[in-house]
Amino acid sequence: MIASLFAQVPFEQHRLVDTADFDEAHPLVCQALNSARFQVLRGKITHNQLDLLPCGNLSLLKLRYGYGADVSVDPSSLNGYYLLVLPTQGQAQFHFDGHSLAVSPQGAVLISPDRRFHFKASHDYEQVLLRLDRQAIADAWCRLTAQDNAPDICFDAVIPMNSAGWQALLPMLQWVVRCAGLVGQDHGVAQVALLAQTEMLLATTLLLHQPHSMAAHLWPEPPPSAPQAIRRAQAYMFEHLGERLPVAMIASHCGLSVRRLQALFQDECGQSPLKWLRMQRLQAIQQALLQDGDTSKVSDTAARFGFTHLGEFSRAYRQAFGETPQQTRGKLTRRVVQVPARPLGFRQRVDPAYSHEQPEKHECPTTL
Numbered sequence: 001m002i003a004s005l006f007a008q009v010p011f012e013q014h015r016l017v018d019t020a021d022f023d024e025a026h027p028l029v030c031q032a033l034n035s036a037r038f039q040v041l042r043g044k045i046t047h048n049q050l051d052l053l054p055c056g057n058l059s060l061l062k063l064r065y066g067y068g069a070d071v072s073v074d075p076s077s078l079n080g081y082y083l084l085v086l087p088t089q090g091q092a093q094f095h096f097d098g099h100s101l102a103v104s105p106q107g108a109v110l111i112s113p114d115r116r117f118h119f120k121a122s123h124d125y126e127q128v129l130l131r132l133d134r135q136a137i138a139d140a141w142c143r144l145t146a147q148d149n150a151p152d153i154c155f156d157a158v159i160p161m162n163s164a165g166w167q168a169l170l171p172m173l174q175w176v177v178r179c180a181g182l183v184g185q186d187h188g189v190a191q192v193a194l195l196a197q198t199e200m201l202l203a204t205t206l207l208l209h210q211p212h213s214m215a216a217h218l219w220p221e222p223p224p225s226a227p228q229a230i231r232r233a234q235a236y237m238f239e240h241l242g243e244r245l246p247v248a249m250i251a252s253h254c255g256l257s258v259r260r261l262q263a264l265f266q267d268e269c270g271q272s273p274l275k276w277l278r279m280q281r282l283q284a285i286q287q288a289l290l291q292d293g294d295t296s297k298v299s300d301t302a303a304r305f306g307f308t309h310l311g312e313f314s315r316a317y318r319q320a321f322g323e324t325p326q327q328t329r330g331k332l333t334r335r336v337v338q339v340p341a342r343p344l345g346f347r348q349r350v351d352p353a354y355s356h357e358q359p360e361k362h363e364c365p366t367t368l
Contacts, residue, residue: 002105003088005173006128009180011051011062018049022066025050029065033083033129036075043069043123053180056195058202059131060180062088067126074118078111082132082155082206085109086173090125094118096157108159108166110210115154130176132202140203144218156211168209172202226264229254233261237277241284242306247273281305282320289329298325 016032017025025048030036032052046068053060065073085094085108092103096117103109103119111117113134138150159166179198207218232254237245250273251261265273284305289298299310302325307313317325 002086002108002128005170006062006086006088006177009053009060009062009177011053014051014053016050016052020045020047022048024048025065029063032061033131034075034078036073038066038074039072040066041070041072041120045069045071055176055179056192056199057133057136058176058195058199059129060176061129061131062126063129064126066121068123070120070123072118072120076118077116078113080113080134082113082134082137083111084130084132085111086128086130088126088128090122092119092121092125092127094157101157107161108169109157110155110159110206111157112154114152117157130173132199132206136199136203137207140200140207141214141218143200144204144207151214151217153207154213155206159210165206165210168205172198172205176202226268229256229261230264230268233265233273234276237273237280241277241281242304244306245274245277278316279320281307282317285317285325286321286328289325290331298329301325 017028019025022038022045026038029048029050032050045066047064048067049062049064051062065071085103087103087105087107089105094101094103094109094117096115101109137153141150141153142148159169175198179195206212233250236250236253247261248258251258254261256264262272265271265276269276285301285307288296288301288305296304302310302313307316314324321328
C-alpha cells in the first residue's frame, strides 16, 4: 500500500546518490539526514540510492542504504526534526528506549527529535521518509492551544495502518504526493503558500490524531461516565438547593451539554434534572415542617428552598405527599407525649373515679 502511494512521485528527477560504493554514499546520506554509525551484519552491499524532493520546508526522501546486505544503523538521535518512516519493501527492527519494534510495509514509524534509537534492516529494505521540522510541530501546537511557547513533544513511534492516526494521516500524505508533483514548476507565491499550508496541516494532523507526550494537555478531560455525571449533578443541586438553578448551569458544572444531561437523567432517574431537583426541595420542606421548634411560616420555608410562587408550591406539595403543608405541620400537635419513666419499685396510681377497673390492693413495703 505504501509503495503504491508514492508510485507517482518523480523521485528519479531528484536523485542525489546512485552508487554501489558505500564509502561514496555514506557521507551524502548523513548530510541529508543525520550522522550515523553503520555496520554490515551479513551479505554484501550492492546498491545505495537517495532521492530528495524539497516540498517547501518538508522533505520527501526515498532511500536504499546498504541495499543487498543485512545492516545495522545507529543515528543516535535526530537533530531538530521529526522523521516519518514509511517502508516500501523488506523488514527492519527498530529499537527505542530498550523496546524493539518490527517494521514492514504494513505500518509506519514516527521518530521524534532527541529520542535515542537504532535499527537493523534486511538486505532488501527500502523506505520513503518524510522529514518535518520541529518548528512546524511547535507552531501547530501554539495555534491549537493559543500558547506563546511549545513544549518538547515526543510522539508514539508506532502508527498501525488500522489506527485512527493512520486514517487521518493518509489524506495528508496523498496531498504531499500531489505537492511533490509541483516541485520544479514555477508557480511563484501560490506554490510557496500551498506548501506552507501543507506543512501546517500535516503537523496539526499529527498533534490531533497520533498519541504523544503532551496529548493530555491538548485534549480536555473526557466527559464523566453516566453514573458519575449524575452523582456530580445531584451533589451540585443539593449544595444549591435554595438557589435558582437553570439546567444549563448544572450541565456546565458537569462538563456536559444540556441535551446530554437531560438524556442521562431520563435514562437513570426516569425524569428531567429539574423535576428531580423539585422533588428534593419538596422533601427538604417536608422535613423542615416536621421538625419540633420550627415556627417559620410555610411560605418562608418554601422560599428558603427555592419556591417563590406559593400557589405553585402548594399544588406541587399536595401532589407529592397527598396533603397540604399545613396538614403536615399539624401532625406535630397530635403527637403522643411519652410518660416519663417512674422510679423502680413504684406503680402508677389509678383513680377509681376515672377507671372501670378496681384498684389493686397491695401492701406498702416497709423496707427497701
